[in-house]
Amino acid sequence: MAVTNPCDPFVCCEPGEPGTNPIDRIELSWDVDGDVGSASWSCDDGNGVTLFNVPPGQALLSVVPVCQEGHAADPSTFVAPAPELRAVNVGDTVSLGAVELLLRIASCGSAGSDGSAQACICGD
Secondary structure, three states, X not given: OOOOOOOOOOOOOOOOOOOOOOEEEEEEEEEEOOEEEXXXXXXXXXXXXXXXXXXXXXXXXXXXXXXXXXXXXXXHHEEOXXXXXXXXXXXXXXXXXXXXXXXXXXXXXXXXXXXXXXXXOOOO
């Protein structure tokens, strides 16, 4: 019997691989001339269309997965796009377009040839 992947092909918040734990939220962070903040949405939403206020100015925007325990996932367990610089004006919508987070779950927890092990996303 073939094993099926319970995840949507593009959104998988519960990798189900040994050593991994579910991703609870996706967090958008911003830095506008030292004024920093963040907002998050459920990983299961599949998109980040949310209502939140970012101060006007040149905003550096970045995204990270957040584990169930409320902390950002270890940066070695995922690949996110480089932070994006966007102009934020009062009343305007700011879009990042499609953002892809790649989770490293294959071979996580297994020791490599140098004896070190790749961490698992939201791992134990």
